[in-house]
Amino acid sequence: MAAAQPDAAQAAKSSVAAEIRAQVGGKYKNFYGRRGYWPIWVDQDRIGPQADALLALIEDSGADGLDPDDYDPQELKQRIAAADNGDPKALARAELALSRAFTDIVADMRRPARDVRMRYLDKEVEPQEAEPSEILRVAALAPSLSDYVRDAGWMSPLYMRLRNARARYDAQWAQLPDLPVPEGVRMRPGGRSDAIAMLRERLGLAGGDAYDKALVARVKAFQGDHGLKPDGVAGAMTIAALNKGPGHYRRALALNLERARLLPGPWTRHVVVDAASAQLWYYSKGALDGSMKVVAGTKETQTPFMAGMIRYATLNPYWNIPPDLVANKVAPKILDGGSLKAMRYEALADWSVNPAPLAQSAIDWDAVAAGRQEVRVRQLPGGSNAMGKVKFMFPNNLGIYLHDTPQRNLLAKDDRHFSNGCVRLEDAQRLGRWFFGETPKAKSDAPEQHVPLPQPVPVYLTYLTAVPTKDGVTFLPDVYGRDGD
Template structure:
């Protein structure tokens, strides 16, 4: 009797399983461009264990850190599958697979074990039933998708693991939570968009990378040459056929007339190209413009990818209000409510005295500042002048200090000093002060700040790397007005009243205002135009060699 009861129970259980299997064995209607979601039978095991992971990583060797990420992910889920449900593949599979395809094509990167992933995906598409019957394949694809996600996330969302400070980049990285990101991906719902942890500047540049990849597939840029020093409006030359084709491909020219005539339309297109390159936008085909036109397509693609790497290091979401100084662009950008409100030219450090790349918080504006001369300038520049001319300090409105006390410079025998000078120098406020009339302070380890300058002529240069490291601002009073308007206590009249004197005045900025000193040689501006600039500090070369093993 006991045996009979057990037999009946087993039969009932099998009948229930079969009924449930028949009910659930329907296809998921969700599709994507690259993969149609498939159905797996109820009898498939949907739970892994630690031994399954060990077996996978025995067959497919990965770093200890990656294995730990995968194990942590499944431990948090009590080892339940993430990419499959009782109805088949989750929507996350085609979404993620499309991301991988895009990454592979955008960056020409095949390092993520695509071959096996492609094979398993094709197996699902080719013969669903055969794939359903192979639990080992399904388990392998499950773990492979999770492993691929963490590898892809590290590459596209974080970049190289090396400390960016070794690459002279001191803007702090924000740590991304890839566990939470994968949780979000595997639970994605129909018609939802997966929110990748990438800032808007990165996404804009990625679109331009795809444009330049398409130009590359079409054969790239043809070299342009001509016999004259320059070509201008109304002239004719066969090289203009190549120029027009180039500008059409880069979206500077809307329509190609296929003529050898230098037309008004071509002049406008050339001006647009010149602005994107930071050149004098005169609409003339001169030698500086020709140099930028003849950059090979692979050079431009590498330049874009290097700057996308840098963009992986900055916050996904910037503050609503901030200042951004882009060193190779020689430009300061002022943002309010996440929109660029204003920009102005700057002078940055020359190659021998580079401006550092970092983030600070602007805390004070100083009107009519003293200039505390750096020790290096005091030793290497001021001391030699003093040894030749004891009146140098007086003529330049300077004074010498011992500690915090001003002392009589004529009482010092300057020729006795060769290396170490036990004094400091400073220049008093005034119209000829090296810092001009306004200084902007954001405390940092590099002794870098923004300031006015009496040398206004340098702002007319197209390349403005002339300083000892600090950043000279062409329109400092306007910047001060933007910053001080938030206090409610200052207006232009009040600022001018203080500037009319030679008395130093400190003004607190509360809350502090974020300042980013950055280095981008390729970016997409507010108008959607792709900009390129020269690598004035050779940092692109250094980064390209670190990532890809070769130089630009």
């Protein structure tokens, strides 16, 4: 009898497939036709647990700024219930209704908000309105459709973690009284004052005016979730963060969710660089493959908000020194008696691919230092080169790329905003192995050896000032002033 069960299951699915073939039409016929009209929501002779995962996602879709009623969950439940007796015709109706609801919610979750603008450098990374057949095809390839739906595998893991963290944040902090706390007043553990009483009320604690252990713990919790040192002391920065009010943080969470919405799901092989936290993640085959620290741009030389395709690596790279640094750093050293050769720099006649060299003596360094004249200067490859041993290129007119760095000390800092806009990598060799399947190696000491990637990889430079953590969410300083609040 046990051996006959698979045959019975196959026969049941075959009957459902025949009914799907009779009922399906429009945009869904292409998907089902290519798979012999085989269902994806039916297990043996009943609707499987993947449907429960979809219903749960729909009912919680308010977290995505969507309306659950748009996907008619009651009708879906009725279709599922009607198919409970195993009738192939009813199963086919439920199957198609589930597919329609699924493709609708996937498309809506992926749709970018109009008020979040990312610069797209290549057609491959521009957001596209996915066809229902493509949405279903990708879902059907997942090892577990239930897990794919439950985890919203078409969305960035950063989005889903932030989405889930927002619910925890709202429960803990967003409903507290929006009460201003006095600034410039000394409040420390062990003290008593009217200001401390207001602080207790603002943090949702019982009445009183004592800075006791309960208040210390609550202040620490607030500090930890808002990017502050959790010392339990209500200093000026903590009071300023409290006085921004719950509305400020709700808006920040919503804005950062929209930024994260632009990122692809983990089944797309890609790299994400977050300039706010100075972190990098890389994904493939539905999982996070690795992460690392980076150094991002300063407030004055910001790492941009954009996406492109990493197409090649450059080994033994030059560093083309930005004109402002040539004026502010290089020219004064030359005027003070230094030499380009000793600094392993060279001056060039223009910005062409094969520029003619310029003698140091042929340049008016006073004019360069004063900003009246520009000259191209680049650093020669080598151990001290600012690019390190390799840079990963996604062609753009801003001169932005990912690169190795000899300045390891900067990576040990909590605030890593020191670059001129490019992204300095904690472990360029490890990322190179992920790109190429092996460590890319130069064939000689020759400079600027370009090695194409086996397959171009999307890279997304984003800016997340609210980031998911193990216990919830934390808010980071808006270093670039992009949050507008």
